[in-house]
Amino acid sequence: GESVGLHLPTLSVQEGDNSIINCAYSNSASDYFIWYKQESGKGPQFIIDIRSNMDKRQGQRVTVLLNKTVKHLSLQIAATQPGDSAVYFCAENRYATGRRALTFGSGTRLQVQP
Amino acid sequence: GAVVSQHPSWVICKSGTSVKIECRSLDFQATTMFWYRQFPKQSLMLMATSNEGSKATYEQGVEKDKFLINHASLTLSTLTVTSAHPEDSSFYICSAEGRTSGESWDTQYFGPGTRLTVL
Numbered sequence: 471g472e473s474v475g476l477h478l479p480t481l482s483v484q485e486g487d488n489s490i491i492n493c494a495y496s497n498s499a500s501d502y503f504i505w506y507k508q509e510s511g512k513g514p515q516f517i518i519d520i521r522s523n524m525d526k527r528q529g530q531r532v533t534v535l536l537n538k539t540v541k542h543l544s545l546q547i548a549a550t551q552p553g554d555s556a557v558y559f560c561a562e563n564r565y566a567t568g569r570r571a572l573t574f575g576s577g578t579r580l581q582v583q584p
Numbered sequence: 585g586a587v588v589s590q591h592p593s594w595v596i597c598k599s600g601t602s603v604k605i606e607c608r609s610l611d612f613q614a615t616t617m618f619w620y621r622q623f624p625k626q627s628l629m630l631m632a633t634s635n636e637g638s639k640a641t642y643e644q645g646v647e648k649d650k651f652l653i654n655h656a657s658l659t660l661s662t663l664t665v666t667s668a669h670p671e672d673s674s675f676y677i678c679s680a681e682g683r684t685s686g687e688s689w690d691t692q693y694f695g696p697g698t699r700l701t702v703l
Contacts, residue, residue, distance in 0.1 A: 478625060504691060513677045513694040514628070516586070521689070559627060561692075570616055570681060571643075572692060574627045 478557060480579040489547040491578045493560035498541060500562040504572065505534060505545045509556045517545070517558075547580075555582045587611055588680050590695035597668055598703055604664045605698045607678030613658035614680035618692065619651070622675045634661040668702045675699055 483489045495503070501522040506514035520527045520534045520543075527534050533546040543560050557579050561572040587610040597603050607617055615636045620628040632653050633641040640653035650672075652664040661680075665672055679692040 502689075506694070511675075511697070511699070513588075513590070513697040514679075516691065516693055519691050571618055571630050571633055572679075573630075576627050 478577050478579045480581060482581045482583060483550050485550060485552060485582055485584050487550055489545075489550045489554070489580060489582075491545045491547075491558050491580065493543040493545075493575050493578075495541050495543060495560070495562045495575070497562065497564060497573075498538070499564050500573075502563040503534070503536060503543050504561045504563075505532075505543075506559045506561060507554075507556045508559060508577075514559060550580075550582050552582045552584055555580055586682055586693040588678065588693050588695040590678055590698050592698060593696060594699040594701075596701045596703065599669050600667055602664055602666045603668055603700060604662055605676055605678075605700075607661045607663070607680065607695050609659045609680040609682060609693075612680070612682035614661075614682050615658060616681045617655060617661040618679045618681075619653060619661075619663050620677045620679065622677060622697075624675075628677060631663075665700065668700070670702045673700055673702045 504519040505517040507517050508514045518529045518532050518534050520536050525536050531548045535544045557577045559577045560575045563572050589608045591606045617634040619631045621631050622628050630643050631646045634653045634655040636655045636658050642648045655661040675697050677697040679694045681690050683690045
């Protein structure tokens with residue numbers, strides 16, 4: 471379900487390193503997952519998505535891994551850059567129910583140190 | 585592709601007035617749009633689902649008479665905050681469901697958000 475928190479977990483990495491951001495989801499019936507990036511004062515920006523019949527999907531510098539057994543989703547960013555600094559949200563949906571709205575996680579702040 | 589715009593990007597109004605926020609899908613048609621609200625350092629909270637040509641579906645706890653939604657066309661949805669009060673001050677974000685070329689399924693693309701401040 472929805473998760474709202476005042477204290478975002480923070481991941482701090484060095485520029486050039488790889489980043490891994492994790493997300494645990496609660497509903498085993500969820501069949502679609504998305505990662506969004508949100509910079510301060512802006513709307514969420516789509517990064518990558520994955521459906522439940524997949525366990526891995528790759529984009530440009532990003533990879534999403536899905537482990538349905540433990541209900542875990544991760545976002546891997548290769549060669550992290552200062553411009554990657556933002557809050558990252560995972561979101562889930564259960565299209566099978568006909569409900570098309572997303573449920574968002576609480577977010578993780580990524581800080582890239584130069 | 586898959587660009588969503590919002591207007592205005594920020595608005596300041598007096599308590600008791602109404603404010604209209606527009607959400608447009610610029611390069612695709614969206615039969616379904618969504619309105620979210622976000623407080624500082626918090627996640628997005630879904631307010632309502634807007635369907636073209638029909639009434640919006642509101643989430644539990646969201647007053648439909650206060651947050652009026654109209655989805656008049658496949659590229660435009662509006663959210664009107666009626667009789668706004670300081671507690672309505674927030675960051676309002678819309679999304680539109682669409683598909684970019686090469687993708688085999690729809691996903692949600694978000695607008696840049698509207699910062700509402702009610703004095």
